[in-house]
């Protein structure tokens with residue numbers, strides 16, 4: 001793979017000596033000024049709207065699911081979120097008080113995507129929780145206990161993904177240290193994904209900020225069969241494992257099917273190719289949602305692929321760099337799957353690398369850098385027609401309260417640096 005280490009800085013004009021060209025900061029990709037979405041997301045943010053001393057990193061200690069050791073019956077490390085947070089603080093990537101806490105997504109919020117029948121079952125039927133978690137032993141426990149220790153934390157993850165998505169529009173980037181439940185859809189959950197946090201997040205952000213063009217990049221080892229088709233989708237997945245959902249595949253714009261044991265070279269090579277195709281064939285996004293599953297690691301019992309820790313760190317950097325330099329769009333990252341004991345360490349290493357490479361811990365503390373001239377009071381308004389339905393393609397500018405948004409697909413032409421070699425087929 002070609003190195004991306006020097007891609008931050010372009011050469012001096014005409015080869016002349018002089019200061020290097022400064023890289024674009026993610027904060028300059030923000031579509032709205034800080035605070036614009038505070039009202040629209042008040043129900044999902046615990047405490048005041050994050051100020052300049054906080055980073056758009058969303059986490060709640062109750063993300064972690066642990067009770068009586070039952071969780072250990074499944075390979076899913078349901079406490080990896082806390083491990084990531086502890087490590088990030090220990091390594092001085094994050095400081096106490098810098099992160100943002102979400103609230104649980106309420107029933108009313110969940111009903112924006114999920115059917116009443118499904119919401120009833122996930123709240124009152126243990127069997128539905130067993131189906132989602134694949135833990136038969138849970139059927140013997142009181143439903144109230146399951147709600148407290150499993151369903152409520154999952155609703156926090158949903159609130160976290162939704163909140164992080166709004167913050168990404170204001171800050172240019174955001175990370176939910178959880179979320180990414182890409183197997184859930186309106187009427188069912190599966191694979192530890194009871195709620196469709198990604199579609200919920202897209203619908204909320206469109207209601208708050210207008211008809212955004214959203215690109216969803218799913219590099220978790222599993223097919224993201226729960227997400228629906230009102231946005232553009234790049235999905236890498238092991239084609240021989242769960243969920244094998246052929247019905248959902250037509251919704252994927254750029255599918256990349258992987259074989260057992262696919263390694264760094266294969267996945268990173270195909271990632272570069274897929275992103276090159278996306279740059280040429282999909283509309284310029286206003287927002288990228290990145291599902292960064294770590295079940296691609298070698299040894300993961302469920303993903304059954306062959307990436308190394310260094311490969312995953314590089315993968316995440318490639319996606320973020322593409323968002324910044326090619327799509328020129330804010331990015332929000334969710335953690336999704338990852339079923340080895342190494343997963344938390346790899347996520348930590350990757351987030352640390354993103355902070356170092358892109359100056360994330362620095363630029364947002366400066367804040368106020370949203371760059372838009374949209375007044376906060378005007379920035380939140382219900383979306384007009386087209387909020388749902390098609391993928392929000394070119395033709396109707398994204399708006400914030402009826403005002404045209406800055407930059408992005410409407411404001412500038414971006415040269416696509418794809419070549420013939422990149423343009424090969426990305427699925428098999």
Ligand SMILES: [Zn+2]
Pocket residue numbers: 220221222293295303336337338
């Ligand atoms: Zn997965």
